[in-house]
Amino acid sequence: MVNPLQRPVRVLVAKVGLDGHDRGAKVIAAALRDAGMEVIYTGLRQTPEMVVSAALQEDVDAIGVSILSGAHMTVFPRIMALMKEKGMDDVLLTGGGIIPETDMSQLNEIGVGKLFPPGTRTEDIATYITDWVAAHRSF
Numbered sequence: 001m002v003n004p005l006q007r008p009v010r011v012l013v014a015k016v017g018l019d020g021h022d023r024g025a026k027v028i029a030a031a032l033r034d035a036g037m038e039v040i041y042t043g044l045r046q047t048p049e050m051v052v053s054a055a056l057q058e059d060v061d062a063i064g065v066s067i068l069s070g071a072h073m074t075v076f077p078r079i080m081a082l083m084k085e086k087g088m089d090d091v092l093l094t095g096g097g098i099i100p101e102t103d104m105s106q107l108n109e110i111g112v113g114k115l116f117p118p119g120t121r122t123e124d125i126a127t128y129i130t131d132w133v134a135a136h137r138s139f
Contacts, residue, residue: 010060014042014051016075025066031122048078061133065095072099092132
């Protein structure tokens, strides 16, 4: 887990839609901070547009979406489309929550990064993000 950047990896952690369960997002945000990353947490009830706008403003390397509402097949494609519109091809879109494996595969096919189910070790998430950034972002 080596960061080639001359600054910490920057990650935006978001909760999209009406899903009000943010404990997991806060746990992940704290774990990523503990791993040396800069974390911006958007808070609850964000729209995909708000998430992408914040990611642009904060110049993040990755966006992590926590979703438990079942709206993942709407939320992730919308965020991915907005990211493409804004030219954010070198920003990772990842996330986790209650997402069936078949849906994870479909989301991966459209460009969403690895998705993590509940119970994933936070170290594994931090390593994935750092490794992805090392392979895809260069300044």
